Amino acid sequence: MDVLYGIFQGERLIGIGGINENLYTEDNKIGRLRRFYIAKDYRRKGLGRLLLGRILSDAKIYFTIVVLHTDTEQGDQFYTSSGFVKGKMYVGTSHYLNLDKRM
16 A cells, blocks of 8 residues: 545645555555645644544555654644554654554
């Protein structure tokens, strides 16, 4: 699975996020969330959760774990409040989520 998602306001791209197989491991059941971004003027309106929810829902078909890397406090707060665990359990990551345990 290698997918890029977008949220548009008219023709303007206001949110983007992708997921693909994590290239840092041989386990093809680990997906990596990539290039996740919501335009500044559209943050704190639920669009990030909407986009993340859609990505994770689709990812559950292919992956059991989703990992990501963020180095910002805002990113850390967003992902941990979305159920991700902060920790470097997987190479090159800052957070992970077990999709089998996700409600």
